[in-house]
Amino acid sequence: MDMVLSVENAEKYYGREPNLKKALDRVDFEVSAGEFVSIMGPSGSGKTTLLNCISTIDTIDAGHIYLGSQDLASLPQQKSARFRQENLGFIFQDFNLLDTLSIEENIALPLAIKDIPAKEIKSTVRSLMQRLGIEDIAAKFPAQVSGGQKQRCACARAFVNKPRLVLADEPTGALDSVSARQLLALLTELNGQEKATVLMVTHDPLSASYGNRVLFLKDGQINKELRRVRQSRVDFYHAILSEVSAFGGAGLC
Amino acid sequence: MLKKLSKRNAKRQAMDYIIYIITLVITVVLMLSFNMVVFSEEISAIIKEPSILPFLIVVVSIMVVFIMGALVNHITVFILKRRSREFGLYMLLGIENEDIAGIFLRENRSIHGFILAAGLFLGTWFFQAVKAVICGMYAVPFSFSFEVSAGAVILTLFYMGAILGISSVRVKRAVRKLNVRELIYFDKAASGDGSGEAKDSTPMALLSVLLGIVGIAVMVLSAVRNLPDIVNVLAVTFLVVSVYGFFVLLFRRLLSCLKSDEWKYRGSRLFLYRQLTAKMRSMLPLMAGASMLVMVALLAVGQAICFMDKVDSRVEAVAFDIAFFKDEENADFSPYLSYLDENHELESSYGYSLYTSHDDTFYQQTKNMVQGKMGFYISGNDEDIFMCISDYNRLRDMLDLPQVQIDSGSYVLHCTEPGIAPLADYIGQSPFLIIEDAQYRFDGIYSEDFMQQESKGNGNGVLVIVPDRALSGLDFHTCVMAVDTQSELPLSEIREMETIGSGISIISKTGVRNRSASMAVYTVFPLLYLAFVLSAVACTILSVQILSEAKNEVNSYQILDYLGVGQEQQKKMMKKQVALLYFLPVLPVAFIDILVFPMMTGRIVRDAGGMVQIISVAAGMKQIGIAVGLFFVFFILYYIGTIMLYARITIKKR
Numbered sequence: 001m002d003m004v005l006s007v008e009n010a011e012k013y014y015g016r017e018p019n020l021k022k023a024l025d026r027v028d029f030e031v032s033a034g035e036f037v038s039i040m041g042p043s044g045s046g047k048t049t050l051l052n053c054i055s056t057i058d059t060i061d062a063g064h065i066y067l068g069s070q071d072l073a074s075l076p077q078q079k080s081a082r083f084r085q086e087n088l089g090f091i092f093q094d095f096n097l098l099d100t101l102s103i104e105e106n107i108a109l110p111l112a113i114k115d116i117p118a119k120e121i122k123s124t125v126r127s128l129m130q131r132l133g134i135e136d137i138a139a140k141f142p143a144q145v146s147g148g149q150k151q152r153c154a155c156a157r158a159f160v161n162k163p164r165l166v167l168a169d170e171p172t173g174a175l176d177s178v179s180a181r182q183l184l185a186l187l188t189e190l191n192g193q194e195k196a197t198v199l200m201v202t203h204d205p206l207s208a209s210y211g212n213r214v215l216f217l218k219d220g221q222i223n224k225e226l227r228r229v230r231q232s233r234v235d236f237y238h239a240i241l242s243e244v245s246a247f248g249g250a251g252l253c
Numbered sequence: 254m255l256k257k258l259s260k261r262n263a264k265r266q267a268m269d270y271i272i273y274i275i276t277l278v279i280t281v282v283l284m285l286s287f288n289m290v291v292f293s294e295e296i297s298a299i300i301k302e303p304s305i306l307p308f309l310i311v312v313v314s315i316m317v318v319f320i321m322g323a324l325v326n327h328i329t330v331f332i333l334k335r336r337s338r339e340f341g342l343y344m345l346l347g348i349e350n351e352d353i354a355g356i357f358l359r360e361n362r363s364i365h366g367f368i369l370a371a372g373l374f375l376g377t378w379f380f381q382a383v384k385a386v387i388c389g390m391y392a393v394p395f396s397f398s399f400e401v402s403a404g405a406v407i408l409t410l411f412y413m414g415a416i417l418g419i420s421s422v423r424v425k426r427a428v429r430k431l432n433v434r435e436l437i438y439f440d441k442a443a444s445g446d447g448s449g450e451a452k453d454s455t456p457m458a459l460l461s462v463l464l465g466i467v468g469i470a471v472m473v474l475s476a477v478r479n480l481p482d483i484v485n486v487l488a489v490t491f492l493v494v495s496v497y498g499f500f501v502l503l504f505r506r507l508l509s510c511l512k513s514d515e516w517k518y519r520g521s522r523l524f525l526y527r528q529l530t531a532k533m534r535s536m537l538p539l540m541a542g543a544s545m546l547v548m549v550a551l552l553a554v555g556q557a558i559c560f561m562d563k564v565d566s567r568v569e570a571v572a573f574d575i576a577f578f579k580d581e582e583n584a585d586f587s588p589y590l591s592y593l594d595e596n597h598e599l600e601s602s603y604g605y606s607l608y609t610s611h612d613d614t615f616y617q618q619t620k621n622m623v624q625g626k627m628g629f630y631i632s633g634n635d636e637d638i639f640m641c642i643s644d645y646n647r648l649r650d651m652l653d654l655p656q657v658q659i660d661s662g663s664y665v666l667h668c669t670e671p672g673i674a675p676l677a678d679y680i681g682q683s684p685f686l687i688i689e690d691a692q693y694r695f696d697g698i699y700s701e702d703f704m705q706q707e708s709k710g711n712g713n714g715v716l717v718i719v720p721d722r723a724l725s726g727l728d729f730h731t732c733v734m735a736v737d738t739q740s741e742l743p744l745s746e747i748r749e750m751e752t753i754g755s756g757i758s759i760i761s762k763t764g765v766r767n768r769s770a771s772m773a774v775y776t777v778f779p780l781l782y783l784a785f786v787l788s789a790v791a792c793t794i795l796s797v798q799i800l801s802e803a804k805n806e807v808n809s810y811q812i813l814d815y816l817g818v819g820q821e822q823q824k825k826m827m828k829k830q831v832a833l834l835y836f837l838p839v840l841p842v843a844f845i846d847i848l849v850f851p852m853m854t855g856r857i858v859r860d861a862g863g864m865v866q867i868i869s870v871a872a873g874m875k876q877i878g879i880a881v882g883l884f885f886v887f888f889i890l891y892y893i894g895t896i897m898l899y900a901r902i903t904i905k906k907r
């Protein structure tokens with residue numbers, strides 16, 4: 001299968017001597033097209049840093065990150081914005097939506113930025129909203145809808161321009177368990193239907209169990225990987241749980 | 254501990270409200286330098302005559318105290334709101350309200366101290382510029398000499414004390430009443446422009462725009478016929494009010510634009526205009542208020558420049574460098590001529606007599622056109638004045654004007670420009686002049702500068718020139734000696750000549766410049782003072798509001814980052830957004846001003862055929878140019894400051 005993402009010996013440092021902090025330490029993994037990969041790890045282990053480096057918002061200090069055939073290190077700063085527009089989708093725990101835009105406009109924004117004709121935007125956004133069951137709140141503003149609805153909107157926005165890779169940083173972090181499950185189901189569904197690869201950071205084993213692979217990050221290093229092979233989601237969940245407790249579960253939340 | 258905290262906060266706060274602080278410094282600078290105009294001995298040596306300037310500056314200063322007091326109050330409450338979380342936290346930690354008020358006031362006090370020190374320092378320098386302008390108007394050489402008057406400083410401190418002190422009292426009271434819950438939720442505000450639930454203010458807006466149209470109509474009407482001042486003031490008030498309507502309607506229009514997918518889904522437009530409407534919702538009254546202030550300010554500057562312009566043109570209208578008048582046939586002007594000869598090389602002189610018919614037909618035609626409209630028109634003479642053609646041509650020769658030929662049966666008129674149309678109108682009806690049974694036919698009208706606007710001169714706005722033989726039918730009026738000198742005389746020499754003899758009136762360019770410069774200074778300075786304070790207040794309100802919201806927008810720009818909008822493009826969007834917020838208030842003002850200025854500065858006259866025409870609009874245009882230019886510079890500076898701080902908050906802080 002073709003590779004969407006490959007991270008090769010990525011290293012990232014913050015600060016300088018004597019306060020040098022190694023946030024990523026020889027991180028090495030690959031994600032192939034259509035996968036749904038979760039990254040787990042305790043707070044401060046470098047999850048967000050890793051995601052930011054992949055998303056071209058930040059840069060690594062050593063090693064390589066390839067998105068498709070593009071080496072991110074050789075991507076000039078001015079082109080990175082355009083690259084994000086065309087290849088990536090994002091979902092975060094908070095600050096996902098623009099407060100001044102309606103739900104529908106929030107979803108349409110990535111397309112408008114790409115200068116796609118208004119008619120096409122309208123129909124794409126409409127059909128996506130119907131599929132996600134949020135067409136009735138289309139005209140509302142983020143402050144007027146629930147957290148779950150907001151995240152579904154964020155999800156729609158991440159997939160609307162058919163990105164190669166969707167990056168999600170604790171998308172369920174601020175949600176109650178019901179809304180969280182709904183969102184994860186949605187993510188899985190979109191992952192299947194839209195053929196978009198998903199890389200999700202989480203510290204919740206249940207969330208991680210929706211994916212087909214889990215990477216465990218600690219002190220900037222990947223020290224374990226779990227794959228879901230002919231396993232039910234519940235079994236996978238238990239496998240993750242036991243791994244987490246072996247890992248030193250307390251550190252996770 | 255609390256003191257340290259307070260000090261650090263004051264420093265941090267200072268960066269956030271730097272624009273507000275600069276505005277206060279500018280206020281102190283203006284206050285001090287204008288008060289120094291009143292107190293300065295140098296200036297009073299230039300102006301000489303006792304004047305109402307001190308009184309006017311005090312009046313404007315009191316207005317400024319109220320305006321600035323309102324601003325300081327607005328901003329202080331604003332800062333209090335912005336820092337409510339911090340204060341709420343202090344309260345949770347068990348610090349008494351009194352102490353929190355103390356912290357806040359201590360911070361303010363150190364900022365105020367800085368403002369006063371900086372303002373007083375810069376003010377003494379700015380005063381030199383003010384002095385240079387005054388010297389320029391009086392045509393007195395400017396010399397840089399440093400002076401600080403205790404009176405001006407004390408008065409300035411008194412005014413600033415009033416501005417800052419009142420707000421301190423109010424803050425103290427406000428903080429005392431606060432409770433923790435209120436503070437912690439103070440800054441919670443919903444976003445989005447909530448276009449749905451807004452109450453419909455369109456009828457009000459339409460009404461106020463209608464008022465604006467009425468205002469413009471009145472201004473036009475008042476240019477054609479003389480309306481009482483109160484009507485004009487009312488018209489300006491209507492115009493000012495109509496600005497509010499403009500903003501409400503514009504806001505509605507933007508919202509309805511945002512309903513169209515075709516319109517909004519185009520590049521960064523969606524983000525830009527949603528940001529704009531969201532801000533306009535909370536800023537609408539502020540923008541309208543700022544706009545009104547700018548409007549008043551621009552009108553004030555326009556008037557001020559109009560006055561300043563008149564100084565030169567009035568001096569030009571004197572035409573002769575100096576002229577002596579005596580109501581006595583064959584008067585002897587030789588002492589004056591020899592005085593001039595001793596001091597300056599006397600260039601040329603010509604003595605002549607003016608005559609009168611004891612009638613006032615011509616004078617009555619022009620009277621109404623010249624009076625009012627700030628024409629500097631003062632004269633006691635209300636009879637028609639006559640001159641013979643040979644004297645007339647000699648005088649024209651002195652002024653390098655072409656000669657005029659008339660035959661023995663005709664006459665010509667010489668009048669000031671506004672008089673042309675009504676005189677032409679009158680002559681169309683009765684073209685013949687009768688002097689002692691002889692009939693004279695009208696043969697032309699001239700309007701070059703010819704000393705016709707002062708208390709003495711070649712007629713009061715109009716002069717009748719007749720063939721020499723016609724003089725026998727007229728009575729003697731005044732003896733005149735017109736003189737051209739090598740250079741413009743200093744005022745001191747004019748004063749000296751006045752002491753030579755009695756019964757003589759002297760009209761000179763120098764004297765006229767002095768008198769009209771004084772009048773201009775009385776109007777120009779208070780108006781400029783007011784104008785700058787008003788526009789500084791408008792800019793500050795806008796800036797502080799825009800910048801305070803910038804902090805909440807860090808997230809928005811971060812999201813744009815992720816969505817693939819580059820930093821360069823984000824900066825462009827920011828500039829556009831702030832420019833829109835900043836210059837929208839100027840838009841209706843510019844529009845109204847372009848309509849109103851020619852009306853105020855130009856003159857509409859009716860020519861002989863009954864056609865209405867506007868004259869001296871060009872001068873009006875020049876005034877708009879200068880006034881708008883001045884404001885443009887002022888606004889641009891504030892805009893640049895705002896955009897820099899805005900970018901610093903939203904982009905660089907990440």
Ligand SMILES: Nc1ncnc2c1ncn2[C@@H]1O[C@H](COP(=O)(O)OP(=O)(O)OP(=O)(O)O)[C@@H](O)[C@H]1O
Pocket residue numbers: 014015021023041042043044045046047048049050
């Ligand atoms: N901008 C920065 N400057 C300096 N150090 C940083 C910066 N961002 C992150 N770090 C450090 O790098 C390490 C990894 O941070 P990161 O945010 O990636 O952790 P995380 O796994 O996302 O944690 P959490 O689960 O709490 O979100 C942490 O020790 C953090 O202190």
Ligand SMILES: [Mg+2]
Pocket residue numbers: 047048049
């Ligand atoms: Mg994180």
